[in-house]
Amino acid sequence: MILTLTDVTKSFGALKVADGVSFSVPQGQALGIIGPNGAGKSTLFNLITGNIAPNSGRITFLGQDVTQRPAMARVRMGVGRSFQIPQPFEGLTVYENLAVAASFGQGRSEAAVTEDCIAILRDTELLRLANTQAGALSLLDRKRLELARAMATGPKLLLLDEIAGGLTEGECQALVATIKGLHARGMTIIWIEHVLHALTAVVERLLVLDFGKVIALGAPTEIMASKEVREIYLGMEA
Amino acid sequence: MIWLDTLVQGILLGGLYALFAAGLSLVFGIMRLVNLAHGDMIVFAAFAILLITQTLGLHPFLAALIAAPVMFALGWALQRFVLNRVLGKDILPPLLVTFGLSVALQNGLLQGFSADSQRLAAGPLESASVDLGLVTVGWMPLLTFATAIAVIVGLNQIFYRTALGRAFRATSDDPVTASLMGIAPKGVFALATGLAMVVVTIAALYLGMRSNFDPSIGPARLIYAFEAVIIGGLGSLWGTLAGGVIIGVAQTFGAAINPEWQILAGHLAFLVVLLLRPRGLFPRAVD
Numbered sequence: 001m002i003l004t005l006t007d008v009t010k011s012f013g014a015l016k017v018a019d020g021v022s023f024s025v026p027q028g029q030a031l032g033i034i035g036p037n038g039a040g041k042s043t044l045f046n047l048i049t050g051n052i053a054p055n056s057g058r059i060t061f062l063g064q065d066v067t068q069r070p071a072m073a074r075v076r077m078g079v080g081r082s083f084q085i086p087q088p089f090e091g092l093t094v095y096e097n098l099a100v101a102a103s104f105g106q107g108r109s110e111a112a113v114t115e116d117c118i119a120i121l122r123d124t125e126l127l128r129l130a131n132t133q134a135g136a137l138s139l140l141d142r143k144r145l146e147l148a149r150a151m152a153t154g155p156k157l158l159l160l161d162e163i164a165g166g167l168t169e170g171e172c173q174a175l176v177a178t179i180k181g182l183h184a185r186g187m188t189i190i191w192i193e194h195v196l197h198a199l200t201a202v203v204e205r206l207l208v209l210d211f212g213k214v215i216a217l218g219a220p221t222e223i224m225a226s227k228e229v230r231e232i233y234l235g236m237e238a
Numbered sequence: 239m240i241w242l243d244t245l246v247q248g249i250l251l252g253g254l255y256a257l258f259a260a261g262l263s264l265v266f267g268i269m270r271l272v273n274l275a276h277g278d279m280i281v282f283a284a285f286a287i288l289l290i291t292q293t294l295g296l297h298p299f300l301a302a303l304i305a306a307p308v309m310f311a312l313g314w315a316l317q318r319f320v321l322n323r324v325l326g327k328d329i330l331p332p333l334l335v336t337f338g339l340s341v342a343l344q345n346g347l348l349q350g351f352s353a354d355s356q357r358l359a360a361g362p363l364e365s366a367s368v369d370l371g372l373v374t375v376g377w378m379p380l381l382t383f384a385t386a387i388a389v390i391v392g393l394n395q396i397f398y399r400t401a402l403g404r405a406f407r408a409t410s411d412d413p414v415t416a417s418l419m420g421i422a423p424k425g426v427f428a429l430a431t432g433l434a435m436v437v438v439t440i441a442a443l444y445l446g447m448r449s450n451f452d453p454s455i456g457p458a459r460l461i462y463a464f465e466a467v468i469i470g471g472l473g474s475l476w477g478t479l480a481g482g483v484i485i486g487v488a489q490t491f492g493a494a495i496n497p498e499w500q501i502l503a504g505h506l507a508f509l510v511v512l513l514l515r516p517r518g519l520f521p522r523a524v525d
Binding site for chain 2: 049051070071072075076081083087089090091092096097099100101103104105106107109110149153
């Protein structure tokens with residue numbers, strides 16, 4: 001197991017945003033997370049990356065207890081993340097965004113990461129924009145940069161937060177193909193997504209979150225057929 | 239010719255104000271921290287250089303070389319152990335802490351060095367001048383201006399050519415995201431304040447060689463620094479130099495008309511720029 005959450009709980013005041021969450025992700029698996037807005041999906045990512053600390057419970061990554069480790073230490077261990085709303089360093093060029101992520105994320109010199117950064121830019125179709133200021137990018141390119149920058153930190157586990165949201169169908173297909181390629185090369189992925197067909201095209205397992213609780217976990221076909229999930233998430237009458 | 243001379247003197251004086259402002263601009267640009275003790279830190283560094291020249295009998299330039307790493311360490315520690323704890327969404331706590339620091343520094347210096355006016359003795363350099371044909375300028379103002387340019391070029395090289403500089407800029411953009419890229423924002427902030435204190439030491443060196451100083455003059459240096467930064471536009475170091483030059487020129491022209499108008503003229507120039515260009519002359523595109 002590359003990542004294991006055991007009974008992780010987090011409250012903001014009276015609101016429980018993670019309520020006894022337990023699950024594991026084996027090496028090389030792609031896990032999809034779905035749930036209504038406000039179900040605690042992004043909070044779950046913040047707990048895994050270390051941006052917020054749980055009130056109780058345990059998070060282990062690569063066999064080590066990381067519950068109390070700061071975000072920076074987890075990045076260096078191999079937790080990479082993209083944001084729902086792209087947050088590039090706007091004052092830096094596309095290449096510099098990757099160079100910062102690669103050199104600090106992996107503790108290597110900038111000279112040593114240049115080749116890797118160029119390869120990632122090529123994979124994510126950003127090479128032609130390498131010297132553009134990140135603040136000037138279109139939405140699709142910002143999403144690509146989110147993915148590229150997360151890749152540049154040298155992740156063993158890649159967390160994708162609604163990366164397909166807001167894209168046209170064609171753009172979405174292109175991004176899905178890129179993510180599929182990463183997964184085919186062995187990358188472990190946890191992916192939060194509302195665009196279900198994009199998600200189910202890649203993931204082997206689906207986790208359903210509602211009010212901070214895991215309400216279902218299993219194969220996508222199984223989950224999508226479940227009556228409970230259809231009621232809560234898809235809002236359909238069973 | 240007198241007006242040309244006044245203009246040149248004003249431009250060169252601007253170099254000193256740019257030196258005052260560069261450290262302030264650096265700290266504000268990276269961590270949005272307004273350091274109200276900046277002027278007092280310059281005065282503190284000037285006394286540190288004075289102490290080294292007196293005890294070791296060194297020239298101020300050599301004394302500043304010794305003071306710079308000490309100031310770097312003090313700046314690093316101040317950020318690491320004090321200012322990092324109060325940085326957050328609320329801008330009031332860091333303001334209060336640096337204000338308190340300002341009061342403490344002034345009184346500490348008063349206690350240690352008395353209210354006597356001091357000066358760093360630079361020897362023959364103080365009065366040496368060079369004839370440029372149309373105007374004659376002092377070596378000291380010329381050296382101050384050249385140093386200001388060197389400091390700005392140096393800082394820009396660090397910002398745009400080094401991994402540390404990219405970390406500064408990335409953290410300045412978004413500290414939370416930076417931490418997810420493996421950057422430790424608090425460590426970056428500590429290095430930035432350390433670097434700012436090196437710039438403060440350089441500013442102190444020229445302040446002390448060019449004019450008298452005593453423990454009470456810090457706040458006025460802070461005002462000049464602020465005005466230079468704001469005239470130039472937040473985040474632009476070359477803008478800061480331009481801001482310093484504008485204040486310097488306004489002051490020398492004010493003084494040429496009536497010696498009592500020197501300070502006032504600088505502040506008026508600042509007000510005029512604020513009225514016409516509230517975001518400064520060279521604001522950053524993204525802010």
